[in-house]
Amino acid sequence: MTKKIKLGIVGYGNLGKGAVEAINQTDDMELVAIFTRRDPKDLHVSSDNVKAIHISDAEKYKDEIDVMLLCGGSATDLPEQTPELARMFNTVDSYDTHAKIPEFYASVHQAATKGNTTAIISVGWDPGLFSINRVMADAILPNGSTYTFWGKGLSQGHSDAIRRVNGVKYGVQYTIPTEAAIQRVRNGENPELSNADKHKRVCYVVAENDANKEEIVETITTMPNYFADYTTEVHFITEEELQRDHSKAPHGGFVIHSGNTGDNHNQIYEFSLKLDSNPEFTASVLVAYARAAYRLNKENQYGAKTVYDIAPSYISQRSNEELRRDFL
């Protein structure tokens, strides 16, 4: 039996918990330790044989861990943690602040090149699988347009915005792609579409007992940046309904590329995800790319990489012979 790839997880929120589940579904990887900024004693890890370690002791595990899955947030955790840890470990992260990716890449690349490690950044589904499809569709059908739709999905930022409104006790917001816009793209019309044309926003709100519901609706639907430009629905529900119907974190979306070839032949290329659990799926992508980080590092391919630099076979557990025989 071949040696398993040894993984560490940094950060034990929803994404870190999803990573534990995803590793359990593989045959070729094992989880060694979870690293946390909290007191490790407070971490309740369901798997046996998995240590909870304070992040300040990570360096001691340099020889015991092949790849670190960085499961912190993009706002403040990853800009610090990825370059810091990539000096010592192969890493995979889900950095998703699109505007700052070039800068993030540069700082991680420097660290990983210095440390002879392989650091795959911005892994997940967007950035990640959606990015791959945007690039491949554009490469294959250069005379065309690419559209990204998000949802149906729970948006954390917009849910937070609702909860700050006066009289709102709890609230969740779903981003929902507009069916009519999707149809226009699938029909090859190549329409000009803003994000507001492509999506509507549906809010479920539990109001305080004495709240003025009309005022809540008014405040939400006119909120600049978040809702004002969008078709926004506000539904009032009870606390029980919120618990029962809105406790999951579904998400998904579509990348649709509509291109033309030859004598005006329309060609529609589409990739989509419909996810019951966004963090568990994202974690599953991270875990698959941990294989790639491990293998690339064995080939001395050091530095920061993105999903664009990774051939499909590197994320698969199967041999190249099996892939050619059974999957091609």
Next chain:
Amino acid sequence: MTKKIKLGIVGYGNLGKGAVEAINQTDDMELVAIFTRRDPKDLHVSSDNVKAIHISDAEKYKDEIDVMLLCGGSATDLPEQTPELARMFNTVDSYDTHAKIPEFYASVHQAATKGNTTAIISVGWDPGLFSINRVMADAILPNGSTYTFWGKGLSQGHSDAIRRVNGVKYGVQYTIPTEAAIQRVRNGENPELSNADKHKRVCYVVAENDANKEEIVETITTMPNYFADYTTEVHFITEEELQRDHSKAPHGGFVIHSGNTGDNHNQIYEFSLKLDSNPEFTASVLVAYARAAYRLNKENQYGAKTVYDIAPSYISQRSNEELRRDFL
């Protein structure tokens, strides 16, 4: 301005013609010559500056062509042509006899290794883009099942079978995925589905004047291997309707992977194509992968490759910086 990648095309059928169109849509590649087994004088190539050359003279173009696009058929052309030409040229082909891929790979790999060339085999959409998605979905969601649906698409083999029936003047057959089966997969039911469960066959027939239509229907719908196991519809149309409505070669299909993570959360991963012109799209994929063959060869990565060995950035015309900044 950077030097353009110089391409040759071998075989000037529908796929070869699609390749000419696809090359015209790129900025970084140019077509040098089309190679044929026919008399080159009989080839009417619409582009200027493109030579028509007899295939027996290919070797003379060794230094003028960076990548050869092999646009012949899988039954007899490619098993001979790919190994023969891969000794001298970087190649891309669309070999699609699934059962014989390992054997084909071995013979091409030997030739390309010997010739220090890079030969990407079995490129297109199935095998090709569909294969990539089957592998990536399986790698990311190992606890799941993958379903491939084909269509709506014109099937050449089944159309030929109809035309051999007594009393049939012309005929075309479309393979159409069963909507109910797609829905069951998208719902995460993980059903067991045969090809006959997943597809129906719809035939459009122009009958001879004196033909017995009932007999035609009976003969088609009971034809073993081709139709007997499937839900088959036969529609009689006029020759004018055939010309007007059935002269294109549309195709497409779906790869749907339904997987579970964590506490039974269903995750649906889907890739689909809806193509007005199957040969033009397939040719567009070949042309994009010609970039990869050229670049891999520059990196001394010799031998036979499949789409599994190619990172997405290798097929894109854009720089890695641009991809990270604008597409990730």
